[in-house]
Amino acid sequence: MADSDNIMPLSFVTRRKVLGATAIAIVGWERNVLVGQAPAAAIPFDPALAVWREWRKARDVSQRLCDQSAQLERTLVETVGFPCATVRLPSGKDMTLHSIRALHEALGAGADTTEKRATAEADFAAHQARWDAADRRIGYSLVADAEMKAGDRAEGLLEALAATPATSLAGVAAKLNAVLLESEVREGGAEFPWPQIRSAFDDIDRIRRQANADVVQRSGQM
Template sequence: MADSDNSMTLPFVTRRQVLAGGMIISTTLVLEKSAVAGDPVATSTPPDPALVLWREWETAHKLTERLCRKQQRLETSLAESVSFPRVTVRLSEGDDVTIHSIEALNEVLGKGPDVAVLRKAAEAEFAAHQACWDAAAEETGYTAALRAERVAGDRAGDLLEAFATTPATTLAGVAGKLDAVLREGEAWEECSEFPWPQIRSALSDLVRIAEQMVPE
């Protein structure tokens, strides 16, 4: 039984790696204390716009993580009860290929007249399985959970983009920027390679400096 490479790409499977962000809460508290103690700008109004933005991003980021975990649980249950939409076709060489999308089906079979009957039957079988999946996804709440996660993720992404044009006026604001970039970037990249170790080092430097300013 041979599987198509395309069958491994499931468009409805969430690929985001869920990260825990435990360190930054205590980090930011330290930096905020140091800002009040040693940074005259910290007591001015309005408050540090970068830190305000970070708090908004942190809320959106945590909501996205919670919704991601929820939809992943629902997806796992759905996959076990219904299974992902797929169709298995037998090629002229005699190999059985399992395919998980119409695009992959067209790529594997092509659009020649010699496979028109096979392609039409495969498309109908896939459509029936997709309809079964869609109905179950709606009934179990998976569709709503996936939609909510995307909305929250878009909100967190917009806030992340805003850091580029939002000036920091305190050490805590700078740390907030670094934390957001680090936590979002590490979700997609190899964490041991540039620039993640350097960003982690810079964030640690800020914490160390802040602790020296506020020893308690």
């Protein structure tokens, strides 16, 4: 039987290929958009592309840390388990609770549950201590904190990208790429705004190819 962790939905694979292709296309346009054989120094600077490149780096870091954090958390859950305590309610039903607050709410504050509440709190504290010790050994909290900071940086750059005017087709394409990367795109999705976004990409590519063809034609006439 195949390992379920290694099974990747077709839609996800397709989406990753499409988004990767658009990023590669943007890099190509950035290097030679609307300039034919012109040297790199002649390509106008586009501030939107500069922000997009920084955002992609920050997003890649955030995603890498997210994957690492998830793996470390899974290790903690499998080896230690989420901190919890199991109590028997007045109804006779056993319940596993994952916070001191939940324990208090389940058992109440009555004198008849004082001993049971104290025992449950001690069990929870012991479990929490085991979790914390394992956390320190493998560095889960450090990675999770770094992931949060990287995510905040990526989010800030995404907002900056939206506020930065593009000065080239590559810059416009970069903004569309960011929309696709930050959205759940289904293969062949027909709902708004995916047809419009695909159409915009087609327009950009058509204009780019026509402009490059015009430059090559003019170069051949010289």
